[in-house]
Amino acid sequence: MKLGLVKWARTKSPWLVHFNTGACNACDIEVLAALTPRYDLERFGAILRGSPRHGDVLVVTGPVTRQVKDRIVRIHEQMPEPKFVVAVGSCSSSGGVFRGCYNVYPGLDSVVPVDAYIGGCPPKPEAIINGVAALLAKIRGG
Amino acid sequence: MTEAVVEAIIQIAQILLFPGFLFVIGLAFAYEWFDRKFYAKLQNRVGPLYTGPRGFLQPFADFVKLMAKEDIVPLAADKLLFNLSPIVAFALMLTAVLLLPISTLTGILSFPGDLILAVALMTFFCIIVFLSGMCSTNRFSTVGAERAVFQLLGYEIPMMLAIVGVALGANSLRIGDIVGRQAENLWFIFGPQAIGFAIYAVAVQAELERIPFDIPEAEQEIVAGWLTEFSGRKLALFRLSRDIELVFVAGLAAALYLGGPLGPVLPGLEPLLYTIYFIVKTIFVLIVLSTVRALFARLRIDQMVSFSWKYLIPLSVLQLLLVRLVV
């Protein structure tokens, strides 16, 4: 019963922390667009928080560059458990068009564990919302 | 003997359930929801929608989720203060709401001079903010804490002066008397005190750290300000204290300017009707506050303070003079 309530609360209140690991901005503007009136992620209780300490879901856009690697690991560490990571866009999922470049890791999952991938270059805001919804379903399921 | 026990039980129930803690906490969640919803509406959005009916349970869900999250204490922080400050803040605000007249014409706690305590509790809250920001020793927190105190210098005085105006008008420092006075005469908002109400509305915006005065937790400048390092339960308590403070501030405005829980009553139904009037009036105050929040850009700390000293304080002095002349 108690766990049921907590699980319910978790699925209803995903606070996002957005981190750009070297993206071309395309995914970032689409993540932001998902917050704006036409899409309005707040309907699902999702709000964007500045401090990693407050967040539940780390939304990562862009290929992970060498220089940013330590930062992303650190921000991931700073977030309190339970935490989830969403890789938005092809670059974040696999390195995308930059795979093989000397300064880019092959995907976010080679640095931190990832719970959900959202494909697309960039994914439309609808796809991002769908991805967040899929993550919530995953939390609810297990 | 038994009567005394029954009375004690009733009193405890009043404090714990209605119109005390439980009711106020519920109200706090509801008001946060209303505030978010109204703010979203002004921005052409929908706001929380799928958590309970029309997203009504959103603040509650946020609270439960935060309570169940990992609680991190930074190594550099002062442990005692860091752990204690959310609890103290929460306790302060719970005490404060006991002073509010909700279902009766006086608060659960009512004594001569309780208005002073009410204002003092708000100031204490700001001091807790300062301490908690300082003790987390994160630089964003430190800057946020500094700003909170700096801001206090700006809004505290005009707010006090506005409240003194009311006290002068009612010739009492007791919230119950002020409400009683408005039962006989017009509500204070009609008359020179309207200026006081406007000043109060601006000043509490700063007290609550909302746009345009959310300077101590300005997201774009200093991440989350003094709140940056708090997570899990502590963050939940701070957020809840903020929401209760919102209720308190709106309730105090209602009591001071809008006749508190007053309104046409049917005999026997007073507590219920009073509560309804209280809610209606506080929601009116809330609408004013939310509209201000949506309409302005954040001021800079020096602009805020100079705005306060240049306009708010002279205005509140003027208001005092007017009140004096009318009375």
Place this chain on the structure above:
Amino acid sequence: MSAPPEKYLAEEIKRVFGDRVLELKTPRKRRLFVTVNPGDYKEFMKYLAETMRITHISTMTGFDAGGKIEVMPHLFGLGVELTVRTSVPKDKPELDSVTDIYPGAVLYEREVHDLLGVIFKGHPDLSRLVLPEEWPEGVYPLRKDYKAQQPEPVRKG
């Protein structure tokens, strides 16, 4: 000026520098490519900035041309997009810095230094720029002999 600006500028440069201009090309309108010796480079840039009042430096390109490294500042002024080219030997890639003439070139010279290893003499600060801190010394990714290599994953995906 009746002549197109790039022709006019080319004439002026030829008049002042004569044989010291190794190559002069105007492939299309408003484009001018000038090649000078590294020894004349600084003087030439000074002439452009002070006599011709071409004050805008757009960027600086480095190019690994086998045994030599070409450094090409791109300037804009008088309605001409002017590219100056000079080459330094790869085993001793040193060139005078033009940051005192063009303060805007500070970043561009550092970029060329970081990615191609050209040392600009007189530059105020040639520390690491774009590459990460742990990047090995003496490896320059934009040189042709460098093969792009993906970093090793930190954890198994």
Place this chain on the structure above:
Amino acid sequence: MSKFEVPVGPQHPALKEPESFTFVVDGEHIVEVRPRIGYNHRGIEKAAESRTYIQNLYLMERICGICSVAHTTCYAQNVEYLYEKEIPPRAEYIRVIINELNRIHSHLLWLGIAGHEIGFDTLFMYVWRDREHVMDVIEAITGNRVNYAINTIGGVRRDLTDEAIAKARKVLDILEERTKYYRRVAAAEPSLISRVKGIGILKPSDAVRLCAVGPTLRASAIKSDVRKDDPYSAYEEIPFNALSYDMCDVFSRILVRVDETLEAINIIRYCLDHLPNGPVRIKLPRNPPAGEAVSKVEAPRGEDIHYVRSDGTERPARYKVRAPTLGNIPAVCDMLTSKADCTVNIADIPIVLASIDPCFSCTDRAIKFVDPRKQKEWIWSHQQLERYSRRKANP
């Protein structure tokens, strides 16, 4: 009061991108700025050398997601210079239309972000709501919202359909009305003006000295616009004004961008009215002749310059990109440092940084900039700082 460092970034709400600026502050005043760029360095220039000319189109599109079409236009143009071929006039016009739509989208996006940076979220929400209209038109014309993939070497991939033109005209009317409204808001809203007027001053002489570009330069009273100075595509035939304002502050940067949006609407209208008929692309051989070329485009953020060197093979020997933000970094550092006649507050950092419309993904195939002056006061080193903030109670 002792001096004190405030790191901003790489993860910081004011920066949507991972860049790091270290500000040395004295109380609330900034005395020194030390940016560290390079978090976004992906090695695009090296990657470009190992891809064919057509493949590179995809790469160039993804230098920056906001001004994507500016980069591909610049790239395609550059390769066309190598072939020494002109593309059909209809293709030129379509490029101009897409570029200007992109400018509208980018400037509106920026206006929203600027509102957000000064805590004016309502403005952000309103502007972004209206921006969706532009996104719709772009999607109708190109099929994509953000990375349009419309340019190709030798022209454009898709022709304009009649429905798309009709839609564009309708949306332009809405946008014109809304943009004029925002212009009135920007000129009249006191809490907004108090945050932007007289903030982030960049004197014209400094702007020229530090080689600022684009709207940042134009807001410092210098009328410099690649579309005028070095006209490309069809810009030579299209009547429009290069704008400038002379207040040299953030306010003037806002006005330049809002007015440019209006100008862009007129340019698109002109293009739609005078759209030439004919094919939209020409076929070019696979390998361009050996040679070199420089191409410039006025991206929404300013002058974007590309250099290409071809050795006659199917891959470029060298491809160099310099995006506008890099050119503006020295200028923004200048704006952010307190000088004798004007001080800069911590609270102004976000809006001043935002006022150059930074796009670090473009910039960062490059750069870190450290102020050479050494600070004598007590300062934590970067490592200390990182170690310090990484410490947690439960390891």
